[in-house]
Amino acid sequence: MPTLFLHSIKPSSKTWFNRIFTLTYTIAISLLLFQHTQNIINSPSSISVALFLADFVLTFLWLTSQSFHWNPIERTVFPENLKHVVNESEYPALDVFICTADPTKEPPVGVVNTALSVLAYEYPTEKLSVYVSDDGGSEVTLYAFMECAKFAKSWIPYCRKYGVVDRAPEAYFGMDTGSYPETDEIKSMYENMKSRVEAVVERGGLSLDQVTEPEVRDTFRKWTPDFTRRHHPTVIQILLDNNADKDVAGGVMPNLIYVSREKNNNKPHNFKAGALNVMLRVSGLMTNGPIVLVLDCDMYSNDPETPLRALCYFMDPNADPKLGFVQFPQRFSSINKTDIYASEFKPETQILSLGMDGLLGAQFMGTGGFFKRNVISHESLFGVTKGSTVQTDLKRVLNKDVLVSANEVASCSYEDSTKWGSEIGFRYGTITEDTYTSFRLHCEGWKSVLCNPKRAAFLGGSPSNLNDVLTQIKRWYMGFLEIFFNKYCPLIYGVRSMNPLQALCYTHYTLRSFWSIPVIIYAFVPQLLLINSVPIFAKVSDNGFFLYTFLFLGAYGKDFLDFVVFAGGSTLRWWNHQRMWLMWGLSSYPFALFEWSLKSFGLSTFGFNVTSKVVDEEQNIRYEQGVFEFGVESVLFLPISVASVVSLFSLVKGVMDVVMNGRLDEFFVQIFISGFVMVNSWPLYEGMVLRKDKGKMPLMITLASIATAVAICFLSSTVF
Ligand SMILES: O=c1ccn([C@@H]2O[C@H](COP(=O)(O)OP(=O)(O)O[C@H]3O[C@H](CO)[C@@H](O)[C@H](O)[C@H]3O)[C@@H](O)[C@H]2O)c(=O)[nH]1
Numbered sequence: 001m002p003t004l005f006l007h008s009i010k011p012s013s014k015t016w017f018n019r020i021f022t023l024t025y026t027i028a029i030s031l032l033l034f035q036h037t038q039n040i041i042n043s044p045s046s047i048s049v050a051l052f053l054a055d056f057v058l059t060f061l062w063l064t065s066q067s068f069h070w071n072p073i074e075r076t077v078f079p080e081n082l083k084h085v086v087n088e089s090e091y092p093a094l095d096v097f098i099c100t101a102d103p104t105k106e107p108p109v110g111v112v113n114t115a116l117s118v119l120a121y122e123y124p125t126e127k128l129s130v131y132v133s134d135d136g137g138s139e140v141t142l143y144a145f146m147e148c149a150k151f152a153k154s155w156i157p158y159c160r161k162y163g164v165v166d167r168a169p170e171a172y173f174g175m176d177t178g179s180y181p182e183t184d185e186i187k188s189m190y191e192n193m194k195s196r197v198e199a200v201v202e203r204g205g206l207s208l209d210q211v212t213e214p215e216v217r218d219t220f221r222k223w224t225p226d227f228t229r230r231h232h233p234t235v236i237q238i239l240l241d242n243n244a245d246k247d248v249a250g251g252v253m254p255n256l257i258y259v260s261r262e263k264n265n266n267k268p269h270n271f272k273a274g275a276l277n278v279m280l281r282v283s284g285l286m287t288n289g290p291i292v293l294v295l296d297c298d299m300y301s302n303d304p305e306t307p308l309r310a311l312c313y314f315m316d317p318n319a320d321p322k323l324g325f326v327q328f329p330q331r332f333s334s335i336n337k338t339d340i341y342a343s344e345f346k347p348e349t350q351i352l353s354l355g356m357d358g359l360l361g362a363q364f365m366g367t368g369g370f371f372k373r374n375v376i377s378h379e380s381l382f383g384v385t386k387g388s389t390v391q392t393d394l395k396r397v398l399n400k401d402v403l404v405s406a407n408e409v410a411s412c413s414y415e416d417s418t419k420w421g422s423e424i425g426f427r428y429g430t431i432t433e434d435t436y437t438s439f440r441l442h443c444e445g446w447k448s449v450l451c452n453p454k455r456a457a458f459l460g461g462s463p464s465n466l467n468d469v470l471t472q473i474k475r476w477y478m479g480f481l482e483i484f485f486n487k488y489c490p491l492i493y494g495v496r497s498m499n500p501l502q503a504l505c506y507t508h509y510t511l512r513s514f515w516s517i518p519v520i521i522y523a524f525v526p527q528l529l530l531i532n533s534v535p536i537f538a539k540v541s542d543n544g545f546f547l548y549t550f551l552f553l554g555a556y557g558k559d560f561l562d563f564v565v566f567a568g569g570s571t572l573r574w575w576n577h578q579r580m581w582l583m584w585g586l587s588s589y590p591f592a593l594f595e596w597s598l599k600s601f602g603l604s605t606f607g608f609n610v611t612s613k614v615v616d617e618e619q620n621i622r623y624e625q626g627v628f629e630f631g632v633e634s635v636l637f638l639p640i641s642v643a644s645v646v647s648l649f650s651l652v653k654g655v656m657d658v659v660m661n662g663r664l665d666e667f668f669v670q671i672f673i674s675g676f677v678m679v680n681s682w683p684l685y686e687g688m689v690l691r692k693d694k695g696k697m698p699l700m701i702t703l704a705s706i707a708t709a710v711a712i713c714f715l716s717s718t719v720f
């Protein structure tokens, strides 16, 4: 019998091109930095220092980012071979964790859809368990999951019988899927369930007589009047039990378990990482699947065979014993055609991740990661710390004793003086627990794999207004700073503990908020000097001009090649991505640095601001049309709109200088930069003056921006 491969790996065809580019570009940058140094020595001024600083930060972040481009690889899996290599009876049990945190921002119907899509996985049902972690401590979410459990009994056999691929009902019924004898009936069951859940959501609670099962009524009694989201006892409810529940066709059902861990006002709960660690322990007691899959509540399965793809790595007889997790890149379902907010995160999820995969492996992206349980939670340690025996019997009855222990391990004080969060489980100390956890695992010598099938394994939602987008990015980059300025700094500790190139990848990500320095300098300094008729760059006729042109075109050209030519993105999406980079650079990044500094000086604390998954119909129509959504008076908009106004002023002034004094040669670069910012600012001008709809820039922000821009321009004339 010929050897059947479960997966293959090949170096990316662009490796050599990348390396040659890196070397050439490095030479050009060195020349530039040399020029800057000479300038500072020959004519020291705040301007020459600022320009040096901007290019120095750009250089540092560019250099660290080259580690992503050094050895990118491409992998393929052959799930069709799996059954010939491993007997289905040997498949490991799979525990899926779905995190939700707030029923008002994360509609329970959406969470239920995610759960249904994985409950219906093409995987031996008796080996599948789904745990819902509800950090919102919401009876509405529990109610939604009772409904989910009932509906699943019809949904799972239906999907299996007809080989449905889209197993999230909302996605399935939202498209033209053809029709089978049961389709109409199932559809109306789904619609009814959805409206019952939505009615309860609307009312913000339910009355006990909506619940018929006596056992579940007892659970709901836990929601006493002093039960709040931040202070409440543990609630665990087994909604589907593999040993007892049968679907409408008589088949076994997967386990479905609702868990809302104990919360106490006076105890840090460590956000999502804390929730996931509770899930690791509760599931460890109940089903103890050797493989765990982590999902965000909005990341539904888009391919029922995804676990088999992950098994192609885990079950490979020649698998690397150090393999810790398999990551499926985040992909998104509701992005508009040109992706105006760059929500696809194409560079991170589809370009840079291939580069890390060629080193030690992709980073964990918070969702879509299949972990080996013993790698993430060190079972032996778990047993040792609390003396509880971890059982490996998969067919365990979910009995009363197990429930008592489960309540114990979900309590706030359980982790006191244990290594949970520091050495075991998902790691604490940052709000971007995903990157940090994989960084620590890579430091410990574990490896990971990126599984990037053509058809997305999971699809999630993304924010559909600019304020949410900027806030989300700000949160990530605050979390990244927490990772960098920490005992396990990627640049100091990381470089010593793992492949240094991989550590530089983490360094790059965690320091990206410093991009705000060059972006802010280039968005204001050349413009303000143009307004004051001070040339600061090489003349078009100088040699230095050629260097600037090469660096600019090289950077943008390489980015374009990676995004459009190699990764198959559209030109408009590429353009919008570079535009968002400027906006992040003016807003999310500096605010991340600022708020992180406040926190470091003990002046404030920050939490995990959950991204809203609620779809506002009116807003959505504008989003679909590719129109920017401002709408709220957010200070995050201010630096962007101020920059857009300053560039407008400076361009006008620059053109006047050219027309009246013929100074094109010396002002060309500054005029070009102002023009470039203006072209990128088009949505802002529209939002500030041309639009009348609800999503336009609020008048307050517009006026404040214009006033600030005017003030800055006047001030600059006193300085220069
Ligand atoms: O205290 C908390 C806060 C959040 N969550 C859950 O965490 C997930 C991610 O939250 P979301 O608001 O959607 O944040 P995003 O910025 O979209 O999340 C990205 O970034 C996070 C790290 O900042 C990762 O955890 C996520 O997986 C990744 O998708 C959601 O399912 C939440 O319900 C909790 O369970 N408990």
Ligand SMILES: [Mn+2]
Pocket (backbone or CB within 6 Å): 296, 298, 461, 611
């Ligand atoms: Mn999210």
